[in-house]
Amino acid sequence: MLRYDLHSHSTQSDGLLSPAALVRRAAERGVDVLALTDHDEVGGLAEAGAAAREVGIRLVNGAELSVSWRDVTLHVLGYRIDPACPELLEGLASIREGRTARARRIGDSLATAGIPDAFEGALKFVTSESLVSRTHFARFLVEAGHVRDIKEVFHRYLVRGKPGHVEHQWATLQQAIDWIQVAGGQAVIAHPGRYKVTPSAMRELLAEFRDRGGDGIEVLSSSHTGEQSAEFTRHARVFGLLASSGSDYHGPGESWVDLGDMPPPAGVDPVWKDW
Numbered sequence: 001m002l003r004y005d006l007h008s009h010s011t012q013s014d015g016l017l018s019p020a021a022l023v024r025r026a027a028e029r030g031v032d033v034l035a036l037t038d039h040d041e042v043g044g045l046a047e048a049g050a051a052a053r054e055v056g057i058r059l060v061n062g063a064e065l066s067v068s069w070r071d072v073t074l075h076v077l078g079y080r081i082d083p084a085c086p087e088l089l090e091g092l093a094s095i096r097e098g099r100t101a102r103a104r105r106i107g108d109s110l111a112t113a114g115i116p117d118a119f120e121g122a123l124k125f126v127t128s129e130s131l132v133s134r135t136h137f138a139r140f141l142v143e144a145g146h147v148r149d150i151k152e153v154f155h156r157y158l159v160r161g162k163p164g165h166v167e168h169q170w171a172t173l174q175q176a177i178d179w180i181q182v183a184g185g186q187a188v189i190a191h192p193g194r195y196k197v198t199p200s201a202m203r204e205l206l207a208e209f210r211d212r213g214g215d216g217i218e219v220l221s222s223s224h225t226g227e228q229s230a231e232f233t234r235h236a237r238v239f240g241l242l243a244s245s246g247s248d249y250h251g252p253g254e255s256w257v258d259l260g261d262m263p264p265p266a267g268v269d270p271v272w273k274d275w
């Protein structure tokens with residue numbers, strides 16, 4: 001049986017390893033099929049693809065799109081996308097466009113809470129032009145000694161109700177699905193267990209996603225408890241969605257689940273059924 005890891009990040013977004021280094025690590029860890037899914041960005045796929053050919057593993061061309069649905073931010077994974085598709089590239093550029101202005105507002109919010117120069121601090125951790133994310137602020141906040149580790153950052157800062165949180169409008173759910181599918185790919189809701197919505201809103205989301213043409217949900221994720229994995233596996237079956245699995249690896253020392261360490265979905269069709 002092949003080992004799949006369909007969620008990972010490189011320096012093209014907020015990961016710590018270059019695309020080639022990420023692929024080599026995946027190969028060393030026994031991954032047969034790796035998806036590189038940088039946030040709102042496909043710029044690392046060529047390098048990752050070349051490295052995958054060298055080490056003899058399969059690379060899935062992917063991306064993780066930021067979406068605003070009602071009042072929550074969602075992430076939608078695209079798998080097997082054509083990275084040269086103009087509609088997709090334009091869509092991703094439009095999502096990325098607001099990031100720098102948003103980051104300035106995050107910096108202003110942190111300054112109000114007594115943490116100056118966070119925008120400049122976060123920029124020092126940025127590794128890809130025009131892609132500044134909360135992860136880069138998190139690294140700055142750890143380095144500056146405001147919190148112990150990245151995990152703690154997302155309890156005390158950068159989340160709703162806490163310093164450094166700002167509202168932001170990302171793509172719509174339909175746009176994300178359309179851009180992914182126009183590029184020949186499959187659209188999959190990432191780590192659904194992370195979204196702070198009621199159980200009934202979650203069912204509405206899954207029904208709406210499926211009705212808008214969405215293909216699957218990530219049932220196994222480093223963001224999920226065992227209970228959540230079981231719950232979303234049931235949801236996948238009930239809503240007729242395919243199931244995915246991924247570590248959401250961001251780099252050594254920052255991810256508690258390493259590349260290749262999430263098991264495959266069980267009792268439900270995997271997203272790679274027809275690959």
Ligand code: AMP
Nearest residue numbers: 014039066132133134135150151154250
């Ligand atoms: P952004 O797209 O700028 O909102 O940044 C989102 C990124 O922050 C995610 O992709 C994760 O890498 C990171 N992040 C968000 N929440 C958490 C969390 N609870 N623990 C660790 N990292 C998180």
Ligand code: MN
Nearest residue numbers: 009014039135
């Ligand atoms: Mn990330």
Ligand code: MN
Nearest residue numbers: 064075190191
């Ligand atoms: Mn995500």
Ligand code: MN
Nearest residue numbers: 007009064248
């Ligand atoms: Mn991710």
